[in-house]
Amino acid sequence: MRSTRVLTGAALSVAALGLSTSAAFAGDFGKIEVTPNPVQAGKTVNLNSSDCGKNGSATVDASTLGAGKVTLSSKGQTHTENVQGSLRVPASTKPGNYGIGGKCSNGREITGTVRVASGSTPHGKTRTGIGTTSDGTGATEIAAGAGVLLAAAAGGVWMVRRRRADGSA
DSSP: OHHHHHHHHHHHHHHHHHHHHHHHHHTTSEEOEEESSSEETTSEEEEEESSSOTTOEEEEEOGGGTOOEEEEEOTTOSOTTSEEEEEEOOTTOOSEEEEEEEEETTSOEEEEEEEEEOSSSOOSOOOOSOSOOOSSOOHHHHHHHHHHHHHHHHHHHHHHHHHHHTTOO
């Protein structure tokens, strides 16, 4: 009985560690700040990053938007610890989220997201920080989470019933 508890605890610990490793790797990238965000197709966004170091530069790949490569630089800036540049979103770009990424002159990788809005002006609810940051319902993630909860509940019921069948408290 004791070995079952130890094995169950070990399995749950390994599962929790495995789920947390992807979040740990997410922090290795620097951030590209995009303003305005969302933007309309055909308009210009400003890109800014403080992760490239003093007097640094970066090359950002914006091919997901159809905009090619963009160079960010600290030259001519008041704050030389930031790299800045601008990008014109092609008029043919459809609404959605577009990932951009690049590499700084110091070797650090940076990423960001350009949100392209539909219509003439971005409308919608004010984002107040309450709730989620996801844009969709994520049916796959919801189903996976429900499956994990069901498996945990079934394991708990099985452990409780097994203990009672043995006559132990």
